[in-house]
Amino acid sequence: NAGVMQNPRHLVRRRGQEARLRxxxxxxxxxxxxxxxxxxxxxxxxxxxxxENIIDExxxxxxxxxxxxxKEGPSILRIQQVVxxxxxxxxxASSPLGGTEAFFGQGxxxxxV
Amino acid sequence: xxxxxxxPQALSIQEGENATMNCSYKTSINNLQWYxxxxxxxxxxxxxxxxxxxxxxxxxxxxxxxxxKKSSSLLITASxxxxxxxxxxxxxxSGGSNYKLTFGKGTLLTVNP
Numbered sequence: 001n002a003g004v005m006q007n008p009r010h011l012v013r014r015r016g017q018e019a020r021l022r023x024x025x026x027x028x029x030x031x032x033x034x035x036x037x038x039x040x041x042x043x044x045x046x047x048x049x050x051x052e053n054i055i056d057e058x059x060x061x062x063x064x065x066x067x068x069x070x071k072e073g074p075s076i077l078r079i080q081q082v083v084x085x086x087x088x089x090x091x092x093a094s095s096p097l098g099g100t101e102a103f104f105g106q107g108x109x110x111x112x113v
Numbered sequence: 114x115x116x117x118x119x120x121p122q123a124l125s126i127q128e129g130e131n132a133t134m135n136c137s138y139k140t141s142i143n144n145l146q147w148y149x150x151x152x153x154x155x156x157x158x159x160x161x162x163x164x165x166x167x168x169x170x171x172x173x174x175x176x177x178x179x180x181x182k183k184s185s186s187l188l189i190t191a192s193x194x195x196x197x198x199x200x201x202x203x204x205x206x207s208g209g210s211n212y213k214l215t216f217g218k219g220t221l222l223t224v225n226p
Contacts, residue, residue: 041217044218045215098205102214106154107154
């Protein structure tokens with residue numbers, strides 16, 4: 001019974017490139033959350049998706065960032081034209097429905113050089 | 114804005130002592146959850162307390178919730194060196210189908226052997 005799987009674990013991109021972060025939720029979970037964590041800080045909410053729908057993207061920058069959770073396949077967080085300030089750990093979490101605990105992946109550490 | 118705020122930011126104790134961490138929040142919630150994060154790793158769910166509950170226990174963990182004061186506390190009894198980690202509270206709010214988890218900045222707990 002696999003938990004939340006994120007890949008890659010580490011990603012290095014040059015400024016201006018695109019970063020694609022993947023998250024496979026726990027099997028059967030239809031709620032996915034993406035968070036960003038800077039060093040020594042807490043998790044900042046980015047986006048909340050349910051299957052094929054974006055429910056809340058209030059924490060995601062309107063430019064360069066997008067997220068999807070298709071009917072089949074993993075959830076994808078895409079960052080276009082990355083800048084140094086995008087360097088952070090990005091965590092994905094899933095839950096079976098609202099009002100229950102969220103299961104977290106190990107995160108993707110993005111470094112923009 | 115940050116929904117949950119943990120206090121203190123950092124706590125250092127000796128093995129065997131109890132550790133108490135507090136969390137305050139601003140808006141009405143469905144539930145409040147506590148998570149643990151070891152350095153550089155994903156978050157692990159510890160305990161969930163619903164808005165109509167006042168106290169909950171799980172092993173050496175005791176969580177209280179005071180909705181009138183919009184605050185919660187996490188008590189770890191008989192601490193061990195392995196409890197060294199960052200601890201985050203997260204509040205779940207809902208509006209329609211939007212079950213949003215918002216994290217505080219965390220308390221860094223160091224348990225000295």
